[in-house]
Amino acid sequence: MLKVQEIRELIKLIDHSSIEEFTFEHDGSKIKMKKNTGTSVSVVKTVGQPVEIPSAEVVHKPVVQEVPVEKAATVNAEVIQEKVEIESVTDLHKITSPMVGTFYESPTPDTDAYVKVGSKVSKDSIVCIVEAMKLFNEIEAEVEGEIVEVLVKNGQLVEFGQPLFLVKPE
CATH class of the missing domain: 2.40.50.100 (RNA polymerase II/Efflux pump adaptor protein, barrel-sandwich hybrid domain)
Structure with a gap:
């Protein structure tokens, strides 16, 4: 399992790179990072088996669900519509x-x-x-x-x- 400091460093590296989405899986644990591109909103729910963290805290494994674009902010929907129109030509x-x-x-x-x-x-x-x-x-x-x-x-x-x-x- 990754330490909190290692996760923070991964976040910084992803933030300063051109990578839009990053997924890391190891020993049944999964970390998924996605930059805020404005096309969808992620909701994190806590379910499933607890994941052990070396500091003796117990955290539940998050499950990420994508919220449909039409439920995202109106501004984001307008930007997406413009992109679709340009790409459809x-x-x-x-x-x-x-x-x-x-x-x-x-x-x-x-x-x-x-x-x-x-x-x-x-x-x-x-x-x-x-x-x-x-x-x-x-x-x-x-x-x-x-x-x-x-x-x-x-x-x-x-x-x-x-x-x-x-x-x-x-």
């Missing part, structure tokens, strides 16, 4: 990361972003930089159109093939 082009690295929206921290929602781009327009192994790689739009959504945040780690932008082609 099939004619959008995804600009993806050609490599694993760090996403930067501008060439330097004190300058404006290359593009933002509503920006018009051409095939050779630079839309961002992905840093990999201290090399700053300029990413081009590869399509003419309008930026509809920026899918990542400045300084975020990105994976190969991860969508960065949604573009409405012209």
Whole structure:
């Protein structure tokens, strides 16, 4: 069983990473951590067998139930509806990361972003930089159109093939 301090350190690591959800199972114990993304609300109920913690406290094993989105806050429902509408449009082009690295929206921290929602781009327009192994790689739009959504945040780690932008082609 993990000690309380180890659990706290796991929480900090998950909080400062791009991981949205983390599950750890060991010897019948299960720890599930999920960042608050605003898409659902988690309710924790205490049921089942007690789990022993070295400090001699007895804690019941939590069971997590997801509350349907329609019962979540109205603001969250509106945000989700907007995302669904954007994702349901099939004619959008995804600009993806050609490599694993760090996403930067501008060439330097004190300058404006290359593009933002509503920006018009051409095939050779630079839309961002992905840093990999201290090399700053300029990413081009590869399509003419309008930026509809920026899918990542400045300084975020990105994976190969991860969508960065949604573009409405012209």
